[in-house]
Amino acid sequence: MPTSSADCRGSSGSSAARGAGTVLAAATAAVLLVTAGCSDTGDSGGGKKDQGRELGAQKLDWQPCPPPSEAEGGGEAPSPLPGGAQWECAFMQVPRDYADPGGDTIELALIRAKARDQSRRIGSLIFNFGGPGGSGVSALPAAAKDYEKLRERYDLVSFDPRGVGRSQAVECLDNRQLDEYYAQDFTPDDPTEEAEYEDRLRSFASGCEKNSGEDLPYVGTTNAARDMDLMRQVLGDDKLHYMGFSYGTELGGVYAHLFPKKVGRAVFDAVVDPTAGGKEGSLGQTKGFQLALDNFSADCVARGDACQLPGSTPQEIQQFIVDLLARLEKKPIPAVGDRELTQTQATNGIAQALYSKEYWPLLEQGLDEADGGDGALLLALSDAMNGRDRQGHYSNIQSANAAINCVDFKERYSLQETKAALPQFRQASPVFGDYLGWGLMGCSEWPVPGQWDDPDVSAPGAAPILVIGNTGDPATPYAGAKAMAGELGKGVGVEMTYRGQGHGAYGSGSTCVESAVDKYLLDGKVPAAGTVCE
Numbered sequence: 001m002p003t004s005s006a007d008c009r010g011s012s013g014s015s016a017a018r019g020a021g022t023v024l025a026a027a028t029a030a031v032l033l034v035t036a037g038c039s040d041t042g043d044s045g046g047g048k049k050d051q052g053r054e055l056g057a058q059k060l061d062w063q064p065c066p067p068p069s070e071a072e073g074g075g076e077a078p079s080p081l082p083g084g085a086q087w088e089c090a091f092m093q094v095p096r097d098y099a100d101p102g103g104d105t106i107e108l109a110l111i112r113a114k115a116r117d118q119s120r121r122i123g124s125l126i127f128n129f130g131g132p133g134g135s136g137v138s139a140l141p142a143a144a145k146d147y148e149k150l151r152e153r154y155d156l157v158s159f160d161p162r163g164v165g166r167s168q169a170v171e172c173l174d175n176r177q178l179d180e181y182y183a184q185d186f187t188p189d190d191p192t193e194e195a196e197y198e199d200r201l202r203s204f205a206s207g208c209e210k211n212s213g214e215d216l217p218y219v220g221t222t223n224a225a226r227d228m229d230l231m232r233q234v235l236g237d238d239k240l241h242y243m244g245f246s247y248g249t250e251l252g253g254v255y256a257h258l259f260p261k262k263v264g265r266a267v268f269d270a271v272v273d274p275t276a277g278g279k280e281g282s283l284g285q286t287k288g289f290q291l292a293l294d295n296f297s298a299d300c301v302a303r304g305d306a307c308q309l310p311g312s313t314p315q316e317i318q319q320f321i322v323d324l325l326a327r328l329e330k331k332p333i334p335a336v337g338d339r340e341l342t343q344t345q346a347t348n349g350i351a352q353a354l355y356s357k358e359y360w361p362l363l364e365q366g367l368d369e370a371d372g373g374d375g376a377l378l379l380a381l382s383d384a385m386n387g388r389d390r391q392g393h394y395s396n397i398q399s400a401n402a403a404i405n406c407v408d409f410k411e412r413y414s415l416q417e418t419k420a421a422l423p424q425f426r427q428a429s430p431v432f433g434d435y436l437g438w439g440l441m442g443c444s445e446w447p448v449p450g451q452w453d454d455p456d457v458s459a460p461g462a463a464p465i466l467v468i469g470n471t472g473d474p475a476t477p478y479a480g481a482k483a484m485a486g487e488l489g490k491g492v493g494v495e496m497t498y499r500g501q502g503h504g505a506y507g508s509g510s511t512c513v514e515s516a517v518d519k520y521l522l523d524g525k526v527p528a529a530g531t532v533c534e
Helices: 023-035 136-151 175-182 191-212 221-234 247-258 278-302 314-330 343-353 357-371 376-386 397-408 415-428 433-443 479-488 511-523
Strands: 088-095 104-113 123-128 154-159 240-245 263-269 465-472 493-501 531-533
Touching: 088 221, 104 136, 104 221, 123 136, 123 221, 123 247, 136 154, 136 511, 154 221, 175 191, 175 343, 175 376, 191 397, 191 433, 221 240, 221 247, 221 397, 240 247, 247 263, 247 465, 247 479, 263 511, 278 314, 278 357, 278 415, 278 433, 278 465, 314 343, 314 357, 343 357, 343 376, 343 433, 357 376, 397 433, 415 433, 465 479, 465 511, 479 493, 493 511, 511 531
Parallel strands: 123 154, 123 240, 240 263, 263 465, 465 493, 493 531
Antiparallel strands: 088 104, 104 154
16 A cells, blocks of 8 residues: 655655655655665666567566665565565566667566466566655565465566666765755745745756756656556566556556557556646645645544644644744754754655554654654654655655656746745645645756646556545545546546545555455456445
8 A cells, every 4th residue: 555755746846746655655664663762786777779679578587686776765675475485576678768669778677476376377467656756676575465365366566667766767966965955945935045946946957967867758657658568578468467556547547548458457546637737736635635634633633632732623733733834944953963854844744644544643743742842753754755764875766756757747837837826725735835836846947848738548448447546645636536537438447435544545454445456356356336445
């Protein structure tokens, strides 16, 4: 179940990102356990001329998985699966530019766990956990316990999409520069701060162009969908069986549009609205985070004296948060070592904690401690969103997120257009309005043009795709599921509702959701459209 990383289009200014995934849930846990109380030895770059080679016939060299690289988030090599089965990793060659299939290739990093019952194996089940920019090679082992039943008949497979992790990672700034970048103010209040904000966006984009300029035009979602179809062929599957979370639903929708006859059994969870680009998408997400904050505040009040935050109503608790953020804007507070908690980092940390109800106690504790002058826990939450580990090393999730968003979407918001939109964002949320509203400028200085206004996900003739919306989802609001099902087309999109909290439904503890998904993927039984789970 995806539980972290926001879902805002094209924001390299704030840490919000268009999709979300389990990829940061493990990072969050690793950071917070302390605060609260495959490495690549080959050439994963391009440069290989592969004239005339049939990439669909390549044979993958599966080997035991090494520890995740720094770009993937670091950590230990994946632990064995129940029963002792080992994870296997490999690299797959793909064209850098599908318009020139005989030209340069790049390598994509893959991971798999073989099906337990090979005699009844259906095929490969490919996962994308969101971001965009999340490492599937790191995320799948971290979430594998949720998919043990599916491993009975599927090889579980995930990958680092192009530009991510070990797959020709986009690199923008180094670790020291990223520390400085994320500590700065991304909600400017006067012309001087506005000019500084534009300079930071320009510097970030320049760093991406300097370090990864050759790859930036090719890291978009359309190419990632083409990569998945090549992956399907290389894995030996006639159809693509797929689970996509958050941004992974958009990627899956684009795949279904490009290859409708190749769609097998597919599930979209924590669904991106394919019709809501730019301002509409970011404004919808602002309302989604505000809804999650409303629910968090109401829960705190309902616990009476057990709630650590001041206020006898949800509105009073939220005013306390607004006041705390205003104090942090004027004067950051000590956090860890010589690092301080700024207003932007605190807002980022609050957003991170709203991805899962399991993190609400951490949010309550972090707010209470920050009110007392200790910013360590909120900073840890913000670090998890940004892909920073305790040693100060960053994964490339936010760099890849910016690169993929900005090559996908055409919109480039000016300073004037952004300022004109801010009143709508502030009305939607006094806590997140400025934070996500200013994020509209995330692609304003990007050196590569975008592809579309909104992705085309129409897929006439495709097999049914199960589309699950969560009524309490902060990052991909519930309405996105209905929009996605409608855009996929009649007889293709099958909408299902989960009345819950947090980002995503599968793996949330709902036996209703898990039973419906498992029956579809394992037995081919499509749940009735309109099914509702608690």
